[in-house]
Amino acid sequence: MPSNPLPSRLRVRTVPVDVTGDLLTRIPDEVDPREVVTWLREGDGMVGWGRAVTVRTSGPARFADAESWWDRVRELAEVEDEVRDAGSGLVAFGSFAYSPASADESVLTVPRVVVGRRDGQGWVTHVVLDDEPWPPAHPAEMLARSNPRIDELDPVVETPGTVPAERWPEVVGRAVERITSGAVEKVVLARDVTVRHRDGDVVRVAPVLERLQRRYAATWTFAVDGLVGATPEMLVRLQGGRARSRVLAGTIRRGAAALHETPQGDPEHPVDPRLRLVSSEKDLDEHAYAVRSVVEALAPHCSDLQVPTAPYVLELPDVYHLATDLTGRMRSGATSLRLAAALHPSAAICGTPTAAAAAVIAELEGMDRGRYSGPVGWVDGDGDGDWGIALRCGELAPDRRSLRIFAGGGIVAASNPHAELAETEVKLTAMRHALGLATR
Ligand SMILES: C=C(O[C@H]1C=CC=C(C(=O)O)[C@@H]1O)C(=O)O
DSSP: OOBOOOOSOEEEEEEEEOOOSOGGGGSOTTSOGGGEEEEEETTEEEEEESOSEEEEEOSTTHHHHHHHHHHHHHHHEEEEESSOSTTSSSEEEEEOOSSTTOSSOEEEEEOSEEEEEETTEEEEEEEEETTOOOOSSOHHHHHHOOOTTTTOOOOEEEEOOSSOGGGHHHHHHHHHHHHHTTSOSEEEEEEEEEEEETTSOOOOSHHHHHHHHHHTTTSEEEEETTEEEEEOOEEEEEETTEEEEEEEEEEEEOSGGGGGOSTTOOTTSOOOHHHHHHTOHHHHHHHHHHHHHHHHHHGGGEEEEEOOSSOEEEEOSSEEEEEEEEEEEEOSOOOHHHHHHHHOSOTTTSEESHHHHHHHHHHHSOSOOTTTTSEEEEEETTSOEEEEEOOSEEEEOTTSSEEEEEEEEEEOTTOOHHHHHHHHHHHHHHHHHHTTOOOO
């Protein structure tokens, strides 16, 4: 497990403060973009920066190694927490590779500073190591500073990804063949696109996050170790003994164009795309596989698991998704991180059966997904936390001068390869918009 040795002391102090305005503007501009962490929704949540302690893990044990490291950090921490809410006191932000075979490391990190706000209650957490003194600035003074360049996007250009868009329908067609031959029932295939700083400089993430949270306020805007995005899908939230999950699968594009997209579309008698989505056998099938995978993984940990019988339509700025919200009471004592590990990879991003779908993905996608589609989120000292699935996101290259942005879609027997290409394009809109690229 490659990680720096833990310090002999780790002191954590959380104080309540009045936090007004946009949390993202509190992140100092000079912070390395890979050291920025965020978890924001509807303006509330947490932002942080700096690294107090960090673990990097990889391979099949990437979750288990991170969990045992977190247990040691929890034992070591001396916590003074005047707020005592989920996320106050000791907290770590994490992001895990989708595949055990990924060359990309998974990461769990305790920032030096966290600024949080929930339901009008603000707080600041500082972390110091060994005998370091507490930072001299009073939290209120620190919060008075605000990043003057938050609206300044870096100029970027887009270049093709691993599989060029025009070849994507062929790749999807091969997946449909695997499904009709019976090798697999559902498989989720994803593609990437590379975006580079036009002048070869470092791409700053705070302005990207700012645009994501403004347009996609109802999603979770995240940043962990250079992975930035706005996910609509909550793998698991654990708070006060209750687990929740929002499963998404099944998508239709918003807007007038969607009305004419299928061969059956009649421009004279447009059908609301939401109605089309809830009555589409193909999308309902795709959704049912995803729900089943989450129910199977949550059931051993929960009593009283509530599973709605039919999905609802989640409305996002570019797309509608079929969505199911599940809730259960915890009986296993697992932390949110343990639950995220148990739920990954769900059939919303891998397929059914899991092992067969993972093999088809490895064979057909031709790329390493890195941390796209892996769990991303945070865990606090009590084990509570939020873990989303890293979707609608991009991952900064180690040199921070480019990022790969990703989008995928669930393939079932009835999938149309050209419609699947269009679906990945519309899902790429979130990151293209946030980076200031004209959307197609
Ligand atoms: C794999 C992605 O979306 C998943 C989540 C929602 C809907 C999906 C779909 O309809 O295919 C995917 O399962 C992605 O955004 O890259």
